[in-house]
Amino acid sequence: MLTKEELFSFIEKEKQAIFQRGETFFHCAELGFKEVGTAKKITDLLDEWGVSFQKEVGVTGVIATIGRGDGYHIAFVADIDALPRKDGMGNIHSCGHSIQTTMALSVLKALKDSEIMEQTDCRASFFFTPGEEYIDFKYRDELIAAGKLEFRSGKQNMIALGCFDGVDCVLSAHANGDEGTKFDVGSTLAGFMAKKAVFIGRAAHSGAAPHLGRNTLHGASLAMNAISFLKDQFAPEKGLRLNPVLTECGGSVNVIPDRTVLETYVRANDNETLFEACKRVDSCLEHCAKALELECFITNTTGYLPLKQSEKLNKTVRENMLLFCGPEEIVENPVSGASGDVGDLSFLIPTIQFGFSGIKGRFHDDSFEVSDYENCYLTSAKIMLGTIYDLLKEKGARAYPKEYKQRKKDYLCMLRRKD
Ligand SMILES: [Zn+2]
Ligand SMILES: [Zn+2]
Incomplete structure (x- = not known):
């Protein structure tokens, strides 16, 4: 098996292409369940790289899987939707979801090019999930009325469609607004x-x-x-x-x-x-x-459930962060009043979401800009890749969702309940 360093070199090699993709996705800002252009760009790349995928999952979602084994199944979840601009001039990726999309593609390509999955019985699936921002209800309710969606959020629909059945853990990352630090680990979401x-x-x-x-x-x-x-x-x-x-x-x-x-x-x-x-x-x-x-x-x-992070998985994530920065540059267990549908996944499956800094301007505002390309696009992707590497190698680091079936039943029952 490759060393972790060798695996990271697959990201480094692609550096310029990754920065370019980051820009392309940042400028392709579409609201939830309207991410047709974004989905097309993702599937065009997957076609080019020879990776099989499912598209139009829950309207605009894409799922691509690397590896064929029936062992441990890792999910990387990346949001793809944007927000309306405040000045009314179209949309903007003011929550940084385009960075997640770019990161997922970088990690996927490195796994593919390195052929590392072929040496294991594991699979890594990349979920490009639509409609995370809880907005634009009129349009979403129309899709629901037309039977194209069941719920207003991308991950909620994918859960209901059974896309996460058989997944052992969920990895994700989100831009944060912290300045002076590089990453956060173990954050809450309300x-x-x-x-x-x-x-x-x-x-x-x-x-x-x-x-x-x-x-x-x-x-x-x-x-x-x-x-x-x-x-x-x-x-x-x-x-x-x-x-x-x-x-x-x-x-x-x-x-x-x-x-x-x-x-x-x-x-x-x-x-x-x-x-x-x-x-x-x-x-x-x-x-x-x-x-x-x-x-x-x-x-x-x-709405969304609170995010409860897997401590076991976060330990692995933190170790990988420390390959790139000192402990003083990592914020531990911050409390956030924000919400996300990754919280729903954490109710069902061991889940983590780490935060990365490198943003200028305010979140959910037209001033949002990516300022630290290295941290957002390269180092974060390497941390994710390193975490996957450890999970592939180290069975002890894995956390299995034993109660998934019952929890999913309770969860859908709660979502479908009409009082
Ligand atoms: Zn947001
Ligand atoms: Zn967000």
Whole structure:
């Protein structure tokens, strides 16, 4: 088997082509499930390199696999979608997903050219996943209505389609906004659930006979009080965030309101807190409605689950980072309030997402720019490649998802639930 150094040389050799691909993908910015040009560029390269793939998976996703064995199956997940520009002039890769796409292709090509997979019974699959940014709902809901998608996010659809069945671990990387450091390892991502409560009461004349009405605004404001008291019952490190707003207040001043809509996101750093908080918020809403003889209809829309990283895999990732930088340049276990659908994968399969710096400007803003090409495109790809190398070689570093089947069942059940 090749040494790790020899494997890294396959990235180094391609340096100029990799930088060029990085630029090409950065300037091909398309919104979720519209990444037709990006997918075409990916499949053109795969064709050129003689790598087999599936395309149009969950509308615009691409999956390419290297290796034929039935041993350990490693997944590298790379987002491919972009965001709308703030100035209205098209789209921009202001979350750096084009870097992930470029990185995945670099790692894939190095594995292919080095023929390293042929010396093992393992496989490496590259998932180019659409629609990670949770935006553009009108278009996505149309695709759902037309039966082309089941959920609003790329990875959620790929999970439902069974694309991750048989995968042993998920590797991913995302640009971070840290300056002065090179990488981060073990970051959290918050999970969230969108909740909508419709209070239904009875209208009446607010002057002549208010006692004949049942005021839904009273029910909603009672529930908002209960929800704000509830926050006190969760420890701060659980990251619970509840910010209810009244999106429909109803009525005019001479009428007792008979319909009020309260909406909130429930955010938390771990699944247990997220599920527990959802249950307790429902209980606040239902009981406050009941106390005032109102009806309350609650709808939940699952957003993304919190990211829970595999410590075992992160140990391997960190060791590979240390080949390129000192420990002081690695941020350990940062807490992030952002969310991503890689969190959903981490619920099912041992998953990691490391962060790499080298960005100028702000995320999700037109000022976003890649500034450190070496770190974003080369070193990050080598860290990923080194991690895969260790997983191929060292059985002890592997983490198998024993409960995948049951977890997937529970997960899809939760996503499909309509309360
Ligand atoms: Zn983003
Ligand atoms: Zn992102």
